[in-house]
Amino acid sequence: MLKIILPTMMLMPLTWASKPNMIWINTTAYSLLISLISLTYLNQLSDNSQNFSMLFFTDSLSAPLLALTTWLLPLTLMASQFHLSKETLTRKKLYITMLILLQLFLIMTFSAMELILFYILFEATLMPTLVIITRWGNQTERLNAGLYFLFYTLVGSLPLLIALLHTQNNLGSLNFLMMQYWTQPLPNSWSSAFLWLACMMAFMVKMPLYGLHLWLPKAHVEAPIAGSMVLAAVLLKLGGYGMMRITTLLGPLTSSMAYPFMMLSLWGMIMTSSICLRQTDLKSLIAYSSVSHMALVIVAVLIQTPWSYMGATALMIAHGLTSSMLFCLANSNYERIHSRTMILARGLQTLLPLMAAWWLLASLTNLALPPTINLIGELFVVVATFSWSNTTIALTGTNIIITALYSLYMLITTQRGKYTDHVKSIKPSFTRENALMALHLLPLLLLSLNPKMILGPIY
């Protein structure tokens, strides 16, 4: 694991010491190399974990997320080049340093072997993200967005700290390897209910759960492109990953305590998908679509069946790539017309046909078209919830339909029809942008050929 962590840490001196015209090239190239190293972890040979030290390990659950995280850093760097081009050199280097710091914390979070280490790094990821959102966002609402983001997550995760410390007192160690053997079933009492709530609320806020999702549209919309990409693709998955890890401690209580959150997620899926149909702001639409997809993951993690865990893992990876790609596409629109309103940039297919192809593919993966991994994830989760209770198919089926509706609505509004008159003078697509979309889509399509590596430890 040090072979990933140390190079990522050294990317920071690299940015500060590079010549001004080489900062982007150096960081993008070296971060791509680091991501190639992390791809080796995808070769999980058994259902045990690969333990590197007492602190770090990779599992078939954390390896795909790790690969996603490291893959995303070069992509975020490529996406940020344009909007930072007018900043001073120091600010550019600061921005890149924030991204690298965030990447470092994320890598360590996904490979942490101990829950307290995981918690510390989980909180640490908030700081670079907050700086990125509040300093480099575009509108004045970014301050409010940063506030919501920070305090929702902090308030949710403070009980988690207390719960983890209490559990460590009881069990002696929170190391993942030993947790599997030492956990006892939680007794049926009020204090276990509070323990369950304390453990889960942090991740519920992060995912986000429907009732606690207010920070997400604000943070995603106000963040600059790299912030949106990392938020949507990786930080949300921290919640899912944390939930899957911590439910090992929470015994048989989950089957009864999970009901309110299941209801919130199942109903919230439909609510947020429906809100997507009424959005005028493009980034806001993609943000609400993230809430909807993550609600499926919450449902999957709470019912705790083999198929649902496989679906949750696949859905997390698939959604990470798809959502990040959609934000990049929205950003390519924003850089040209400086407005996020969807109806202002219509009919782009006539003007930018290659970008229209990427829009089409991103929308198709967002609506879970077979044989992409999005479909595999969603299908596994839907089938598992059907076996949990037959009536859920009404809700999940409606959600799939509405997802298709708003994905196609977004596609048709931005691509089809007659272009708006003032859009004729936009810049053509840069090679950098096309490369960005291709690099997002390539793992997505390749994983459709071999999805077993993202199906998690249950496969």
Next chain:
Amino acid sequence: MSFPKYESSRLATQPATLDPAEYNVSPEARKAQAERLAIRSRLKREYLLHYNDPSRQGLIEDPALIRWTYARSANIYPNFRPTPKTSLLGALFGFGPLFFWFYVFKTDRDKKEKLIQEGKLDRTLSISY
């Protein structure tokens, strides 16, 4: 042959010169029409000036559109006031469905659990759970 009198459809209005009500309009209404026409032509003139401006880069800012998107996205809560009606609507449509679905799923699952405990549910071929 006498044809029935022409009636315009709801969405396709008659031109003003064919509408008999046009000829009996009061002077105040005429003044209002003239004011509206003045506003419209000023806006159209501004739009055309922006549209044909050779040094324009990018889109024409429409303050009405900006205000509309702001009102739709970022200005909702400052204009919200909790009244009995909004509280009732919020409780009904916000919490109501949650309790409804909780009731639905709890009864369904308890029924299934009872069948399983009695051994009556056939789960021999269930592999996708």
